[in-house]
């Protein structure tokens with residue numbers, strides 16, 4: 001192959017190896033399986049498009065509302081802690097019937113657990129095996145959540161990894177790392193922060209960010225988006241590039 005053009009079609013001459021692998025093995029597998037399923041009549045291309053559109057509109061807003069309501073309503077908090085799927089329905093998320101499939105998605109046909117933080121106990125969620133995540137109520141997972149780096153390190157050095165997220169927990173606070181799997185997904189119910197007395201559910205929901213519910217951040221009045229990561233100045237900066245104010 002490639003000999004007729006006068007080239008040796010291997011990476012040895014450095015000209016034929018692609019800069020990036022354009023399609024991963026998993027993508028090839030997904031395409032093959034999807035096309036086969038459509039060909040066999042298991043679902044239509046339109047069903048697939050509809051499902052994809054639904055999956056992409058998921059976000060953390062319903063989970064934030066669940067937390068805010070649990071802070072305000074002890075009865076609802078009890079429901080969230082004992083039957084999180086029922087509590088999900090109260091904030092508009094029905095894990096089994098919302099997806100256009102009508103039976104959930106295979107990986108979301110699962111049990112949700114709400115983990116209650118206290119002043120002396122902090123929860124953080126991981127999936128050490130892959131990337132299990134309570135997607136119907138929290139949206140799609142952040143990229144870092146799926147990295148082997150986070151998955152292997154958070155279970156070994158939780159305090160250190162949390163500190164890297166900017167969350168420095170006092171020694172008196174116990175850290176509990178909860179490992180998700182295909183049947184059990186977790187949502188952290190953080191401690192309601194000081195300075196939010198008298199707030200409405202809408203006001204409270206605004207400060208419950210995605211990261212707070214994974215357990216790598218704590219809610220704070222005035223912080224309504226996931227905190228930015230600490231940035232470090234480049235060891236070998238590009239000539240002429242001006243670092244931003246924050247990292248100078």
Ligand SMILES: [Co+2]
Nearest residue numbers: 127130131132
């Ligand atoms: Co997993």
